[in-house]
Amino acid sequence: MKMTLQKNVVILLFSSLLTLSIIGCTHTSQSLVEKNHARPQTTYTVTNELISIEFDQNLHSRVISNLDGTMQKLGNFQASEYVILEGGKVISEFAFISHSEHDIDTELGPGKQVTILGDSTLGLRKTISIKRFDAYPSMLFFSLIYDNTSDQPMKIIKWVNNHYALTSDSDNTSQQAAFWSYQGASFSDRRDWVMPLKPGFSQQNYMGMNASDYGSGTAISDIWRKDIGLAVGHSEVDPKLVAIPVSYPENSHAAQLHIELEQTVRLAPGQSTQTIETFVNVHKGDYYATLKNYRNTMADKGLKMDDIPDSAYESIWCAWGYERDFSVDEVLATLPKAKEMGLKWAVLDDGWQTAEGDWYLHPEKFPNGDKDMQAFVKAINDQGLKAKLWWAPLAVDPGTDLLHEHSDMLLLDENGAVHDVTWWNSFYLCPAYEGTIEYTKELVKKMMGTWGYSGLKIDGQHLNGVPPCYNPKHNHASPNESVEKLAEFWKMVYDTALEIDKQAVVEI
Incomplete structure (x- = not known):
């Protein structure tokens, strides 16, 4: 679909959102981070010019920044792409099987696509497709397929993509906030989109209706400290009813964010389901760098604003x-x-x-x-x-x-x-x-x-x-x-x- 907002339109979006109870949305990083029984080891790394994602043997991952020319780990390994079944069972560990890579050339330009396979002991196979493009060196684009390889039906009620942590700066000895955030959801109380994060903070950022007549927003959440920032969102051209939660748990040294979609999918043996396309971006400064990349990718996909008279x-x-x-x-x-x-x-x-x-x-x-x-x-x-x-x-x-x-x-x-x-x-x-x-x-x-x-x-x-x-x-x-x-x-x-x-x- 190619949709152009033509010249003479001024859109002043006075957004307001809505609050919807999301099943399982209170799963925190504590239940999903690496287990103590074994120190995770990097099994495979997907790299663009300024960003890398390291995967361990269970396909948990973490983000690595190369914005300063040195590989900087932004957080620990944790379950980053997973599903939740009816009853609350989380399937988050997938043993690494294989990877492949090939050239691509899409509306975002030339690049590479990496495909990673992993199997769960519960009979679910995960296929991670990650695209990197020359024109967007700080971004990686994800889509996943889950196949029911068991002999029993499964009911998935939610999937999660790009669940990452950004640890606090050990050099931050001031009284200023360790993290700031941009959260693109809108609410009827018209709260700020840009705010500091305080310990204990949590916001769901549902992109549907958060009140009877407040809804939607910009499908991005971004967190940053004084030296580096990390953002996730979705890059579909149509609105999707996802949530993009941001949290900063008490007694934690890391802020968390991810993107999720609550949607019931029944998989018979042999059937599969696919997520929408999501992305991760690293940057310097505040959220503007992410919004600029997002605007440009949407324009490449056809959502383009012409000159305004x-x-x-x-x-x-x-x-x-x-x-x-x-x-x-x-x-x-x-x-x-x-x-x-x-x-x-x-x-x-x-x-x-x-x-x-x-x-x-x-x-x-x-x-x-x-x-x-x-x-x-x-x-x-x-x-x-x-x-x-x-x-x-x-x-x-x-x-x-x-x-x-x-x-x-x-x-x-x-x-x-x-x-x-x-x-x-x-x-x-x-x-x-x-x-x-x-x-x-x-x-x-x-x-x-x-x-x-x-x-x-x-x-x-x-x-x-x-x-x-x-x-x-x-x-x-x-x-x-x-x-x-x-x-x-x-x-x-x-x-x-x-x-x-x-x-x-x-x-x-």
Whole structure:
């Protein structure tokens, strides 16, 4: 899939996430680190220019940095890729069998792929594929296959990739934090993404919904000390409902991070399952180096942001100063002052509509309907300003015509219940349902085509992520279609706006 966010889009993501109970998420490094009965020995090493992964005889691993030209161990051997079965059984030891290596040339450029095989005594074979690319010397990309080689069925409830430790700097004698972190999940309390780690810290960083209307995020966790940093994440082009936990256990000298997916998979004898693609990155300084690499790899895979025109950054006057009870006259009376101050845009904010979902013009403010709105936009343009309209898509209020006449658009949970958008006292519409898509497209045509707006101000804490949709009327191939196709929904909005006005600005 090649998805391009074209020129004139400014995305200001006001994220918020959600908290979901993850089975087995409290497994700490203490239960997974190397056993005391034998000191692990390096069996095989996968190396890129600036990073290496050492594997021992049980396919436990640790990260080695070569950022300074010397091989620096960032932590001890520990179970780094493993699965958890129903009942909580962890399969984390796989006896090394063999390895192979061959050249590759993908969208990320030329490189090598290493394949490592290992067997568990419980009848599960692990195949680790690790890709390294010349263009990304500090990164390694992982995907794993687990084969049931036993004569009994298995039920896997979670897999874990890239579980690593970063030990504290022995030279750090100051009172400053031993570690800082970037954690890309968003929550309804709008906590910081960048924070110091204190002993006892633990955060799950689930990339699904952490509240009814806060979800998604940037699928990366990064920890660093003053001299070096370590990050993991996933490099799929579609959102995935993974978690990327970060912890700093009490009485420990190491911070931990990994990526996991809780998903029940039943494997009959001879069947296999595969993880998504994940990555590990080492760096100097803070998290920006990882985000830059991540941005570039996503661009190589097709998620590319073109140049943004100057008009997207021009100054804006917003009528929200008058709040929802504005009058058209007071907004129009302010336009000369906005022009005098050198502002370039005028935004009509919340209150022009009868309700979220119906998006009818308020009869007291625009009694002549479309004609009044067209005249309003013309008055903005006559002042030399460009007009932008506030809008909260994917929300429908109780009691609206849309909810009554098109309940098929609703995003429903596995029990058939609606999902709340709390700020608007609304319900979610499903972004992957054709009915929602066509309804939204027609709204954009009306706002920009019929009424004449030059831009849209899209608002709401619910826009960054949606829950899985179980509405039987949608015939989703998987409930996660709503999650994975949200970006396509926003691209449809932007493409529709651009078809009407090639200089359109869509602000989220």
